[in-house]
Amino acid sequence: MSEDAAAFFVPVAGGFEPTELTRGPWNPDSQHAGPPAALIGRAIERCEAAAEPDPAALAPDWIVGRVTYEILRPIPIARLEVEARVRRPGRRVQLLEAELRDADGPLVLGRGWRIRGDRTELPAGLASEDPESPARLAGRPTGELGPPDGPDDGGRSDFFPTEQEVGYHTAMEYRFVRGSFVEAGPATSWMRMRHPLIAGERPSPLQRVLVAADSGNGISSALDFRRYLFINVDLTVHLHRMPVGEWVCVDALTVPEPSGVGLADAALYDERGPIGRAAQTLLVAERRR
Numbered sequence: 001m002s003e004d005a006a007a008f009f010v011p012v013a014g015g016f017e018p019t020e021l022t023r024g025p026w027n028p029d030s031q032h033a034g035p036p037a038a039l040i041g042r043a044i045e046r047c048e049a050a051a052e053p054d055p056a057a058l059a060p061d062w063i064v065g066r067v068t069y070e071i072l073r074p075i076p077i078a079r080l081e082v083e084a085r086v087r088r089p090g091r092r093v094q095l096l097e098a099e100l101r102d103a104d105g106p107l108v109l110g111r112g113w114r115i116r117g118d119r120t121e122l123p124a125g126l127a128s129e130d131p132e133s134p135a136r137l138a139g140r141p142t143g144e145l146g147p148p149d150g151p152d153d154g155g156r157s158d159f160f161p162t163e164q165e166v167g168y169h170t171a172m173e174y175r176f177v178r179g180s181f182v183e184a185g186p187a188t189s190w191m192r193m194r195h196p197l198i199a200g201e202r203p204s205p206l207q208r209v210l211v212a213a214d215s216g217n218g219i220s221s222a223l224d225f226r227r228y229l230f231i232n233v234d235l236t237v238h239l240h241r242m243p244v245g246e247w248v249c250v251d252a253l254t255v256p257e258p259s260g261v262g263l264a265d266a267a268l269y270d271e272r273g274p275i276g277r278a279a280q281t282l283l284v285a286e287r288r289r
Contacts, residue, residue: 007199008035008171008211015081021195022077023167025159025218026231030074032168033108037069037235038197038210040098040110043084045206047096062094063242064206067112069235075100075107084110092116128241128273135240135274141253141265142178142186142220150271151175151190151247157182171195172212175247179220187219188251205242209268212248213237213278216266220252229287230254230262232280239268239276247271256284 009016016039024032045064081101088095098110125132139145154175172191179187191212197203203211214235223230249269256262262282268275 007196009039009080009197010199012079015079016198017079018077020077020166021168021171023164025167025169025225026229027074028164029077031077032214033069033071033075033232033235034168034172034211034214035197036075036080036100036108037067037110037214037237038203038207039080039082040069040084040100040108041067041112041206041210042197042204043082043098044096044110044112044114045204047084047086047098061117062114063117064239065113065115066236066238067110067210068237070109071233071235072106072108076102078102080107087111092118128275133273138274140188140251140267142188142251144178144188144251147269147273148188148190148249148251149177151192151249153177154190157189172215174219176219181219181221184222184224185220186253188249189215189219190247190249191215192246192248205244206239208246209239209243209248209275210237212250213266213268214280215250216252216278217254217262217264217280217282219250220254220264220266222254222256222262223284227287228256229283229285230256230264231283232264233283234281235278236280237268237276237278241275243268243270243275245271248275250278254282256282260284 022031022035084098087097094114096112100108128135154177157176157180159169175190177188197207250266252266254264262284264280266278
């Protein structure tokens with residue numbers, strides 16, 4: 001693998017060239033949605049509010065509290081462009097829009113709320129990193145109580161068969177503390193990027209969590225991958241805190257319905273505690289023979 005290929009994307013004039021590390025499990029010519037989600041997140045967190053009346057509001061303490069993605073069609077392993085703009089400017093709260101596209105038009109539409117995070121003193125026991133916080137004691141989608149065990153307590157798991165030697169499944173490191181790729185049902189996995197999102201750049205905390213958040217339906221598959229498709233048409237990530245460190249935990253449950261619609265619900269953690277939640281609407285169908 002070349003030096004440039006040791007990243008999910010390589011910058012090119014006016015856009016980005018995806019490498020084989022972005023390849024997803026459904027089609028060898030299409031990307032896993034995690035890296036493109038992070039690419040859009042990068043555009044959102046870097047977007048400047050050109051019409052912002054108060055220059056001080058552009059301070060680096062803006063926090064992305066939510067990002068929603070509408071996946072319009074499969075994302076090809078081909079040259080991409082991404083553009084973000086401020087839809088609703090503000091001193092403390094901003095709504096941003098982003099579009100990921102290829103030569104044929106839009107692929108993914110993103111919307112994110114960006115909040116200016118002024119430091120606020122809270123009563124003891126409320127913040128998520130406090131051992132007594134209700135957020136740390138709440139039940140998880142997998143049915144467990146309290147935060148999951150850390151990545152050092154997890155084990156490696158074989159990825160479900162993709163017939164591809166290189167892809168997203170080799171670009172990420174997984175440590176399961178419950179379940180596995182080849183075991184149907186709820187699962188809890190710590191995930192870490194083996195490579196940067198952009199060649200020559202260090203991933204931001206937001207990028208690290210967005211690369212992983214789209215994996216909820218993959219790690220907690222309720223159906224046999226060889227017989228069924230369970231592809232997400234969207235992704236919504238809510239974050240009340242940015243992750244610290246390289247590891248992000250996805251504690252996920254997938255619920256398929258005979259109607260052909262499903263939901264993947266995931267709680268997100270770093271090694272200090274809960275950081276947010278992710279949800280995916282799923283298309284559920286039998287594979288065509």
